[in-house]
Amino acid sequence: MDKPGTAPAKGPSAPRPEDRPAATQSSDPRGDAPIVPEAEFDSALPPLSGDLNAPLEAMPSAAASTAPAVTAPTATQSATTATGDVLPPTGPQDPQLAQPLTPLASYDTVPFETAADIKDKDAPEIRYDSAIVGLDKAGDGLEARYKALSALRDGKGKAANATQVSARAKEDEALAVRLLKSLGYYDATAVSTIETIPGTPAKLKATVSAQPGRLYxxxxxxxxxxxxxxxxxxxxxxxxxxxxxxxxxxxxxxxxxxxxxxxxxxxxxxxxxxxxxxxxxxxxxxxxxxxxxIGPRASFGQLRTEGDPVFDLEHLNVFPRFKGGELYDNRLADDLRNALVGTSLFQTVSVEPVRTGQVNADGTEAVDLLVRQTKGPARTLAGNAGYSTGQGIRAEATWTHRNLFPPEGALIGSVIAGTQEQGASATFRRANAGKRDRTFNVIASANHSNYDAYTAFTGTLGVRWSYDSTPIWQKRLTYYYGGELVGTNESVYDFAQGRNVRRTYGIVALPGQVLFDRSDSLLNPARGYRLRLNVSPETSVQGSVSPYVRAQVEGTVYYPVSTSLVIAGRARAATIQGIARDDLAPSRRLYGGGGGSVRGYGYQRLGPFDPNGDPIGGRSLNEFALEARYRFGDFGIVPFVDAGNSYSSTTPNLSALKIGAGIGGRFYTNFGPLRFDVATPLNPRKGDGKVALYISIGQAF
Structure with a gap:
């Protein structure tokens, strides 16, 4: 075995030649004599000056160089002598070296093909299986989280080559360790192995084995x-x-x-x-x-505003649900912002607390809320359309300017076009009128309707005050009240004459409603209940004055059986007291049947009929409905059963209920479900259709 070389030792401690073993003594006749005697070496050194700051001496010229070097000739080469820095002549030049380089623009950049290159672009991919071992020791849900993020599983068992499978396995090693550390296993380790599956050499198996270690x-x-x-x-x-x-x-x-x-x-x-x-x-x-x-403990101060003046401070102070001096609560500041967003008049709006440095008597610092406003578009075009058996096609388009009369004074124009109803209306609406969520409306409309029950030309002028729920703030208790002046010319069957005649009615009404809402959603409730009461004292003027009262009570309930299934039920009862049926305008009577009543029966076709077979309405009504709303993703299936009828008497009864059943489809959108219902009457009368179809927006109730 070779040993490292050593330099010959010098000095008094160096071994003497006679002390060395014979085997180690050199056969060189010069022995350890220096190659150049020290005196000759010292004489070759240039003289040194004692002045360290003296300039360097000039280098000797080529002519003053030392003796020429001599190269001993080899057996096949004669001796050649070179003097100075002159090189010996070279051999014949290669002609290709004298040629100019190829321009880069014309250079062939296609790499050379090697034996490892894949000749067939459609060559099959490597298949592999993957597995994780050991994560179940750290918790039940950890393995599912690993699988959702795994690079191996993301590859779906396909890879270009084994190196790619190995790289994915390395990524999953780091993933497993990261997940384990997130649960407190800071000593966690993981290792991956790639092996061939026995019997299927073209398929690999990648296994990531994790060891949680100790829990910190x-x-x-x-x-x-x-x-x-x-x-x-x-x-x-x-x-x-x-x-x-x-x-x-x-x-x-x-x-x-x-x-x-x-x-x-x-x-x-x-x-x-x-x-x-x-x-x-x-x-x-x-x-x-x-x-x-923690910063200072704070209480509400005042509102400030900057930016586009959509609302001034006077109107902004309608929205807060807090008073100055109350302890600061960020939820109330967020509620203020949400209420401003709900007006749909801002492109952007923000509400930020601002320190004032003013300390109140209770030790809290007054904090103002800065409202930054950026004006948005105020005009909107909207429309909706639907179809139902008995009502035909009905489409409505509206144009709205939400701030034509600031603040929040809107003008709304609406047009209705349908096979059995046409009309137009104009509405002035003041939102947040002196109080948040209180609305004042003035409505003027003209309408023509042509149904089996009646044909009418109707004009209406009404005012209404309401306190409403909004998608941002769904209230438990809401209400409205107002007044209406109605003039209507309608066809009515005169039993004394035995034929249809036209009569004109003048109606004065004071409608009102109270709604107690404990459901979890305005548009698509899945839990809770609602109770509604409507009362409208009215006077009909048709030759004589006939006062009467219309009243209706309705309850709905929603029970979630599971996350996918909701059972919904509805019951409704109505009555008209104080007037004979034939003294009522046909449009003010009570009818049953249709998409919002008892499905399977034609619109307004439940109740008594005249000799011509047309419905004439009644003075009382009852309705019941039961639905099973099953949802999967954005779609749903709703089997349902409805029952009800309209009666000539002022009190409804259960003796002559008409029952309809069917199934519906739902397509859920961000503004509510689209409804497609098909129903059939289970105990039809003469003239009732076998199938009824209803298409609209929103649940049936």
């Missing part, structure tokens, strides 16, 4: 913050305790809870700092510390 828990929880009112407010909102696993989601969620709750308890400027967790791998535990800058 919290040894202490420390909050660094100033004193709060009430005491320990920050610590109480941080749901962490000693012994909890150091789980990333739980810790982040706890810190988010501090950021969420403190602005609701009077601290709008709270800032949660960077956490520190000091791990001890001997225990294994971690000491958790969270710095929190």
């Amino acid at each position: 828990t919290l040894s202490s929880v420390t909050v660094v913050a100033d004193a709060t009112t009430p005491p320990n407010l920050v610590r109480d909102q941080l749901p962490l305790k000693v012994g909890d696993a150091i789980e990333a989601e739980r810790i982040q969620g706890s810190e988010a809870n501090v950021s969420l709750v403190l602005p609701q308890r009077g601290y709008p400027f709270v800032k949660v700092g960077e956490r520190d967790i000091l791990l001890d791998d001997q225990t294994p535990t971690g000491a958790y510390t969270l710095p929190v800058d």
Whole structure:
């Protein structure tokens, strides 16, 4: 075996030649004599000046160089002598070296083909299976999260080559370790293996094996913050305790809870700092510390505004649900912003707390809310269309200017076109009229309707005050009240004459409604119930004055059997008291049947008939409906059963219920479900169709 070489030793401690073993003594006749004698070496050195700052001496010229070097000739080559820096002549030049280089623009950049290149572009991909082992030791849901993020599973068992499979497996190793550490397993490891499946050499199996290791828990929880009112407010909102696993989601969620709750308890400027967790791998535990800058405890001050003047401060002060001096609650500030967004008059709007430095008597600092406004479009075109058996096709288009008469004074024009109804209307609407969500309307309309029950030309002038629910704030109690002047010319069957005649009616009405709503949604409820009461004292003028009262009560209930199935039910009863049926305008009587009543029967075809077989309406009504609303994704199936009838008497009864059944389809959109219902009457009368179809927007109830 070779040994490292050593330089010959010098000095008094060097071994003497006679002390060396014979085998190690050199056969060189010069022995250890120096190659160049020291005296000759020293004489060749240039003289040195004692002045360190003296300039360097000039280099000797080529002519003053030392003796020429001599190269000993080899057996096949004669000796050649070179003097100075002159090189010996070269051999014949290669002619190709003298040619100019090929221009880059014309250079062939196609790489050389190698034996490893794939000749067939349609060559089959490598197939592989993947598996994860060991994650189930850390929790039931961890394996599912791994599979959702796995690079191997994302490849769907296909790869270009084995190297790609290996790279994906390495990614999944890191994924498994990251997931385990997120649950507190900071000693976690993972390793992947790639092997051929026995019997199928063209298929691989990639297995990622994870070892969770020890679970780290919290040894202490420390909050660094100033004193709060009430005491320990920050610590109480941080749901962490000693012994909890150091789980990333739980810790982040706890810190988010501090950021969420403190602005609701009077601290709008709270800032949660960077956490520190000091791990001890001997225990294994971690000491958790969270710095929190709580800022001043605050109360509501005043509103400020800047930007485009959509609303002035006077109208802005209609929207808040808080008063100055109340303890600050971020939810009320968010509610103010949502209410402004709900007017649909802003392109952008924000509400931000602003410090004033003014300290109240209770020690809180008054905080103003700055409303930044950017004006948006105020005009809207909208439309809807539907079809139902008995009513035919009905389409409505509306044009709205929501701020033609500021603030929030809207003008709405509407046109109805249908096979059995045509009309136009104009509405002035003042939203948030002196009070949030209170609306004032003035309505003028002209309408022509042509149904089996009656043909009418009707003009209406009405006013209404209402307190409404909105998609942003669904209220438990809403109401409306108002007045109407109605003039209508209608066809009516005169039993005394035995034929249809036309009569003109003048009607004065004071309609009102109260709605108690405990459902979970305005457009598509799945839980809760609603109770509705309508009362309208009216006077009919047709030759004589005939006062009467129309009243209706309705209840709906929604029960979720599962996340996909909701059972919905409805019951309705109505009555008209104080007037004979034949003294009522046909359009003010009670009818049953149709898409919003008892499906399967024609529109308004439930109740008594005249000798011509046309419905004439009644003075009382009852209806019942039951639906099973099954939803899958954006679609749904709704089997249903309806029942009801209209009666000549003022009191409804259950003796002559007509029943319809059917099935519907739903397509759910962000503005409500599209409804397609097909129904058939189960106990039809002469003239009733076998199938009825209804297409509209929204649930039946």
